[in-house]
Amino acid sequence: MKTTFTGLLLAAAFVSSCNQTETAQKDQTSALENQAMDKSIVAEGFKLLETNCFSCHSPNASMDNRLAPPMEAIKKHYINDNTSLEDFTRDLTTFLNNPKAENSKMPGAIQRFGLMPAMQFSKAEVVKIAHYIFNTELEKPDWFDKHYEEEKEKHGVTSKSPDSPLEAGKAIAMRTQSVLGASLKEAINTKGADYALSFCSTSAIALTDSMGFAQNAKIKRVSDKNRNPKNKANPTELAFIHATKEALQQDLDVQPKLISTDTSYVGLYPIFSSEMCLQCHGKPLQDVKENTLAKIRQLYPDDLAVDYKSKELRGIWVVEMKKK
Numbered sequence: 467m468k469t470t471f472t473g474l475l476l477a478a479a480f481v482s483s484c485n486q487t488e489t490a491q492k493d494q495t496s497a498l499e500n501q502a503m504d505k506s507i508v509a510e511g512f513k514l515l516e517t518n519c520f521s522c523h524s525p526n527a528s529m530d531n532r533l534a535p536p537m538e539a540i541k542k543h544y545i546n547d548n549t550s551l552e553d554f555t556r557d558l559t560t561f562l563n564n565p566k567a568e569n570s571k572m573p574g575a576i577q578r579f580g581l582m583p584a585m586q587f588s589k590a591e592v593v594k595i596a597h598y599i600f601n602t603e604l605e606k607p608d609w610f611d612k613h614y615e616e617e618k619e620k621h622g623v624t625s626k627s628p629d630s631p632l633e634a635g636k637a638i639a640m641r642t643q644s645v646l647g648a649s650l651k652e653a654i655n656t657k658g659a660d661y662a663l664s665f666c667s668t669s670a671i672a673l674t675d676s677m678g679f680a681q682n683a684k685i686k687r688v689s690d691k692n693r694n695p696k697n698k699a700n701p702t703e704l705a706f707i708h709a710t711k712e713a714l715q716q717d718l719d720v721q722p723k724l725i726s727t728d729t730s731y732v733g734l735y736p737i738f739s740s741e742m743c744l745q746c747h748g749k750p751l752q753d754v755k756e757n758t759l760a761k762i763r764q765l766y767p768d769d770l771a772v773d774y775k776s777k778e779l780r781g782i783w784v785v786e787m788k789k790k
């Protein structure tokens with residue numbers, strides 16, 4: 467009896483220890499899988515941040531004319547030693563879904579920069595962004611500088627120096643585009659394309675002007691097929707637009723251009739259409755709804771800015787910077 471009992475116990479111990487090694491192994495593989503998955507989420511988070519956030523939350527600390535606090539500062543306000551990734555994701559989601567003073571952890575930033583404009587991000591996007599901010603040492607991103615250079619090269623910026631007028635002008639155009647885009651998105655989402663149209667017609671030039679003023683530059687959007695007569699490209703700008711279209715047709719890389727005059731530098735940067743633009747710049751009565759079209763024709767009797775498809779050259783940014 468006794469022996470059998472011990473035998474059973476031993477057998478049980480053996481079985482359970484066997485199970486333990488098995489679960490330990492399982493844990494190890496899933497930890498590895500998790501690590502690999504985390505890595506790719508973090509990488510995607512970086513891409514999202516770069517395209518959606520850095521235009522305002524510039525990681526380049528030397529840029530003195532910022533539009534928002536750097537992510538590093540945000541991280542310090544949102545994450546302390548006791549904050550879990552889940553806590554942070556929840557807080558970030560709360561603010562991004564509804565950027566309002568009562569959801570803010572940085573009232574000083576609202577005072578200094580004004581409230582962040584509302585934009586639309588999916589839950590999955592915010593999760594990835596949160597992963598990146600939480601898991602990466604933003605203060606010392608050793609791989610970041612290199613990666614950023616590679617990204618810039620990929621996007622066809624020829625000069626390596628961040629202080630070059632071509633780069634400075636691009637940063638100004640990108641920031642203005644984010645602000646304009648964010649305001650437009652908000653207008654469409656809250657009140658629809660018709661209202662957004664009036665918003666565009668009354669505010670686009672004013673907003674662009676004020677962005678230029680804030681950044682010590684003159685900035686405008688022009689086109690060969692302009693809607694507002696004030697946005698008609700001049701001969702120099704037209705030549706660049708035609709050259710860019712030519713390059714696109716031949717599948718060549720599209721490059722921005724810098725023109726130097728006696729008193730200033732003028733940077734020219736292509737603007738492409740996306741799906742979202744077609745409700746006001748696409749095919750009439752198909753992409754552009756009847757109501758919207760009527761309103762466009764009323765506000766801009768000589769409108770040329772329709773019949774675009776996605777990913778076409780819609781126009782260019784022209785950024786004029788005084789020489790020092």
Ligand code: HEC
Pocket residue numbers: 514515518519520521522523533534535540558561565569570571572573575576579580581582583587595644645648
């Ligand atoms: C058009 C400019 C702009 C863009 C683009 C932008 N932000 Fe902001 N953001 C701001 C400004 C301005 C503030 C400071 C004022 C405030 O807190 O609302 C801010 C503040 C924040 C804050 C702190 C909020 C608080 O007050 O507690 C977080 C978090 C944040 N942004 C996240 C993001 C993320 C993530 C992205 C990209 C997905 C992003 N922002 C894109 C302008 C922008």
Ligand code: HEC
Pocket residue numbers: 650659660662663666667668670671687688689691692693694695697737738739740742743744745746747771780781782
């Ligand atoms: C809700 C309607 C609406 C949407 C959506 C829209 N636009 Fe426009 N767009 C306008 C109006 C109105 C003007 C004329 C603004 C003015 O009077 O300065 C304009 C002007 C422009 C101009 C200046 C040249 C011109 O034709 O006068 C460019 C460039 C431009 N839009 C690009 C875009 C791009 C790119 C998108 C998508 C990311 C977009 N627009 C989405 C309504 C819209």
